[in-house]
Amino acid sequence: MVCGREKLTDLNLAHMRLISFFFLLNILLLSSCGKDNNPVPDVQVNFKASLAAELPRLTQPGGVELVDKIAGGANGVAGLVLYNKNGVYLAFDRCSTVNPEKLCAVTWQEGWGALVKDPCSGAYFDLSVGAAASSAPAEKSLRQYTVIVEGNYIRVVN
Secondary structure (H helix, E strand, O other): OHHOOOOOOOHHHHHHHHHHHHHHHHHHHHHOOOOOOOOOOOOOOEEEEHHHOOOHHOOOOOOOEOOOOOOOOOOOOEEEEEEOOOOOEEEEEEEOOOOOOHEEOOOOOOOOOOOOOOOOOOEEEEEOOEEEEEEOOOOOOOOEEEEEEEEEEEEOOO
16 A cells, blocks of 8 residues: 555656646746837847048047848837947847837937937827937837947847
8 A cells, every 4th residue: 555655656756747847837937028119120230330421420429320221131120219328339120119000210419419209199209218208199119239349330130
């Protein structure tokens, strides 16, 4: 009789281990899904330009430059917006996170400082704090890309 209970206990223990393994596996898989909750599509980005010649406003702290989308180019969904945050270069997709399917490219005007505007929804994004949504109806920040400085050139990649 004792042998039967030991087998039953061993089976229960193995079964519980198997259930625990699959439970932990599901938690791991679900937590890795949706890490990037930005509604702007993730597209290939590989843009390079001369700071002084092509992006002169970026040479000054607080400088903003807009790069238009080039057909077939690897410069974001709707182009790029570049920002000099006290010598640190930041790059974001110009595609607004408000109705991204409309491909509305944010705009910038002299005197706006670090703010860019979605002309379709009227929402503003603040480049100085990671392009965070600063007015309704925007809720998500603009998609950010990696910036690499190569001498007098700036490269934007993802």
